[in-house]
Amino acid sequence: MNRACLPAVLAALAAPPACGAAHGAALGPAPGFTARTVDGVAFRLGDHLGRNVVVLAFWTSVCASCKTELAHLQDLYEELSDRGLLVVAVSMDDAVTVGNVRTVRDRLGFTFPVVLDEDSAIAGLYNPRAATPFTVILDGRGRRAWSHEGFTPGDSPEIEARIRSLLADLESRATTTPRNDGPP
Amino acid sequence: MRHAALAAACLAACATTAHAAHHQPPDANVQYSITETLISEWLWDNGNGLGESQQADDYYWDVKSRLNIGMSSPGLDAGLRVDTTTFRWFMPGWLGEGEEADRARRQASWYARHGRLPEADGSYPHVGDYRLERAWALVDVARDWRLRAGDFPAQFGRGIALSLRKIDELGVDNALRGARIDGRLADRVDVTALAGLVNVANVNERFNLIAEDPLDLVSGGRVSVDLWGGNRAAVHCVHVDGRAEEVERGALACGGGIEFFDLPFGISVHAEANALRRTFVAAPDSHGFAAYADVSAGLGPVRLRAEYKRYDDFVLSSTGQDATRTRWELNHLPFADSADQLLESPTSVQGGHLRADWQVADDVGVFAAVAAADGLESENDMDAVHGYGGVEFYWDDRRSVVRLSGGYRHTWQSIPDVADHDDYRVIGYAKLESTVRLMGPLSLSLGVLHEHFTQWDLGVPAEFDRGTTSLGVDWAGIGGAYAMFEYDTQNRAPGVDNYFASGGLHWTQLDWLSVRARVGSQRGGRKCVSGVCREFPPFDGVRIELVVRL
Numbered sequence: 001m002n003r004a005c006l007p008a009v010l011a012a013l014a015a016p017p018a019c020g021a022a023h024g025a026a027l028g029p030a031p032g033f034t035a036r037t038v039d040g041v042a043f044r045l046g047d048h049l050g051r052n053v054v055v056l057a058f059w060t061s062v063c064a065s066c067k068t069e070l071a072h073l074q075d076l077y078e079e080l081s082d083r084g085l086l087v088v089a090v091s092m093d094d095a096v097t098v099g100n101v102r103t104v105r106d107r108l109g110f111t112f113p114v115v116l117d118e119d120s121a122i123a124g125l126y127n128p129r130a131a132t133p134f135t136v137i138l139d140g141r142g143r144r145a146w147s148h149e150g151f152t153p154g155d156s157p158e159i160e161a162r163i164r165s166l167l168a169d170l171e172s173r174a175t176t177t178p179r180n181d182g183p184p
Numbered sequence: 185m186r187h188a189a190l191a192a193a194c195l196a197a198c199a200t201t202a203h204a205a206h207h208q209p210p211d212a213n214v215q216y217s218i219t220e221t222l223i224s225e226w227l228w229d230n231g232n233g234l235g236e237s238q239q240a241d242d243y244y245w246d247v248k249s250r251l252n253i254g255m256s257s258p259g260l261d262a263g264l265r266v267d268t269t270t271f272r273w274f275m276p277g278w279l280g281e282g283e284e285a286d287r288a289r290r291q292a293s294w295y296a297r298h299g300r301l302p303e304a305d306g307s308y309p310h311v312g313d314y315r316l317e318r319a320w321a322l323v324d325v326a327r328d329w330r331l332r333a334g335d336f337p338a339q340f341g342r343g344i345a346l347s348l349r350k351i352d353e354l355g356v357d358n359a360l361r362g363a364r365i366d367g368r369l370a371d372r373v374d375v376t377a378l379a380g381l382v383n384v385a386n387v388n389e390r391f392n393l394i395a396e397d398p399l400d401l402v403s404g405g406r407v408s409v410d411l412w413g414g415n416r417a418a419v420h421c422v423h424v425d426g427r428a429e430e431v432e433r434g435a436l437a438c439g440g441g442i443e444f445f446d447l448p449f450g451i452s453v454h455a456e457a458n459a460l461r462r463t464f465v466a467a468p469d470s471h472g473f474a475a476y477a478d479v480s481a482g483l484g485p486v487r488l489r490a491e492y493k494r495y496d497d498f499v500l501s502s503t504g505q506d507a508t509r510t511r512w513e514l515n516h517l518p519f520a521d522s523a524d525q526l527l528e529s530p531t532s533v534q535g536g537h538l539r540a541d542w543q544v545a546d547d548v549g550v551f552a553a554v555a556a557a558d559g560l561e562s563e564n565d566m567d568a569v570h571g572y573g574g575v576e577f578y579w580d581d582r583r584s585v586v587r588l589s590g591g592y593r594h595t596w597q598s599i600p601d602v603a604d605h606d607d608y609r610v611i612g613y614a615k616l617e618s619t620v621r622l623m624g625p626l627s628l629s630l631g632v633l634h635e636h637f638t639q640w641d642l643g644v645p646a647e648f649d650r651g652t653t654s655l656g657v658d659w660a661g662i663g664g665a666y667a668m669f670e671y672d673t674q675n676r677a678p679g680v681d682n683y684f685a686s687g688g689l690h691w692t693q694l695d696w697l698s699v700r701a702r703v704g705s706q707r708g709g710r711k712c713v714s715g716v717c718r719e720f721p722p723f724d725g726v727r728i729e730l731v732v733r734l
């Protein structure tokens with residue numbers, strides 16, 4: 001390795017706020033993707049970036065804690081979708097278990113979009129470790145605001161607080177900035 | 185390759201630092217992300233009885249790093265992954281285990297497992313793997329048209345004809361290195377065309393062995409038409425041009441299917457059929473066939489699901505072998521549930537599966553299922569029946585849950601002229617999973633699995649048990665701890681462990697850093713990650729994992 005570059009590598013790795021897309025000052029847009037929902041409908045994330053606070057919840061139908069988290073997100077979605085919250089459950093089930101996704105969705109009454117990441121391409125953009133459960137929150141400007149691996153019931157208050165804070169920011173921008181009247 | 189990897193990582197890191205140094209405004213159009221997984225293990229005798237054999241997998245340490253760097257800007261996403269892995273045999277004398285000669289013998293066995301012979305001076309060559317594992321760019325060439333160059337995952341339909349994807353960070357992680365374009369025509373026709381060399385994650389994490397990429401050339405395409413309301417029909421073809429060509433030259437698989445989501449009574453249907461031709465160096469072509477159908481329907485609070493599969497010699501794999509002397513699977517044949525993966529003939533089988541899920545109340549659900557499989561192998565084929573069911577109960581605003589399930593599975597094997605008893609294996613199992621919110625950020629998790637096996641060897645039955653009990657406490661925003669006790673009484677031979685105990689800690693207080701550590705012993709056997717079940721060796725040692733997300 002070029003020795004002159006080593007300090008730069010170390011500095012990059014040791015400076016979370018500078019790179020801090022996920023956990024500090026968010027920079028730039030999050031990657032967009034198009035995927036099919038479990039109902040066969042095309043879902044374009046790009047249509048919601050900058051318009052909604054988006055929660056991407058990576059899960060599989062065989063992951064117990066994932067289902068507990070999604071049940072909590074369903075409660076938040078019912079309460080806050082009118083204020084601009086969008087929850088997207090990204091199923092990382094592979095061919096063996098993907099047939100269970102619709103059953104879980106119906107049984108637990110999820111009303112938010114459930115998209116299928118059958119070839120792990122979406123995970124490659126947001127969740128390169130392919131961890132489950134894995135939660136990414138995109139702010140109202142379409143930037144990564146927070147991510148978290150794992151879920152326990154005690155995580156619910158923090159997730160809710162972060163979502164409410166970002167929704168407040170989205171609403172304050174809406175009152176000070178003319179809205180773009182493009183497709184929702 | 186090694187220099188290219190380091191140069192690319194250096195370049196990206198320099199760019200990241202430069203970006204930070206220039207204090208770009210909040211609305212800058214480029215975003216970087218870094219995800220680093222760093223694992224170090226010291227493994228001692230895992231009690232599998234292979235200590236001095238050619239499969240010796242005891243007494244070594246390893247350091248593995250998986251560095252993912254991503255960049256996104258409007259119309260362009262790009263990324264790379266640098267994998268580094270170092271293995272070193274480590275059985276110091278102060279452990280007090282074994283004499284000098286014993287340690288030397290173990291050392292030789294361990295290096296032989298990695299294909300390393302001693303140098304003239306008695307030392308051993310380095311064992312490690314360092315490479316630019318993934319590099320890719322994803323470009324929006326037009327609305328709904330994206331071009332991907334470099335490494336990419338690929339799957340058609342349910343993966344019967346092609347499935348090269350990532351399952352977990354240090355396990356199954358296959359991709360193609362080449363180019364792929366996905367697009368949409370007239371807002372109802374989806375098109376995918378791809379070509380690339382098979383590029384796998386080169387360290388088999390289960391067995392800690394290094395393998396080279398198969399590099400078979402895979403090309404294919406898929407056209408999918410939206411008939412109405414998301415209901416679709418699709419056709420696809422995949423061609424494999426073998427690189428090794430020692431036995432098999434390649435294969436061609438073509439198929440088609442339908443996906444209906446919006447039929448009366450909430451019925452949804454996925455049906456797919458594929459034909460396969462494989463060509464060999466010194467044998468006639470062989471043909472395979474795969475048919476799969478999955479139908480589900482909702483009747484009020486009850487959801488029914490029926491599945492049918494028939495696979496006739498449907499094998500689509502690399503022409504080269506991996507580190508464990510098996511060939512990489514280029515496809516993935518679906519099965520209804522993880523227990524069905526116990527089938528010893530998954531590529532030649534027909535069977536069905538029927539499952540009912542009933543949401544009795546908002547917080548209570550029950551399910552029951554039956555499955556049957558008829559092996560189609562010409563020799564030693566397996567037939568099986570499986571019944572299972574369970575209940576799930578939520579409370580405390582769905583913050584707490586308990587799940588109870590159990591089942592019975594019976595397998596028969598046909599071995600003409602060898603044994604008159606064709607029972608092969610019976611499994612009875614029970615499972616409990618529970619997470620309970622205690623107070624404030626505290627929660628408790630409990631998992632219990634017990635499996636009782638009766639397995640026949642030439643008509644002689646042997647009974648054994650396997651099980652896991654774990655108890656964990658989590659403090660949200662801080663971390664947690666767990667303790668685990670396990671048993672596996674199948675192999676009672678001297679030197680083989682039957683009981684295992686381990687414990688672990690994780691610390692998650694910082695958003696950008698998490699640390700996990702575990703120490704002790706854990707049983708091997710079939711374990712499932714994201715629904716994909718594989719055989720794992722036992723673990724005995726200490727492991728520390730750091731995950732950094734920036």
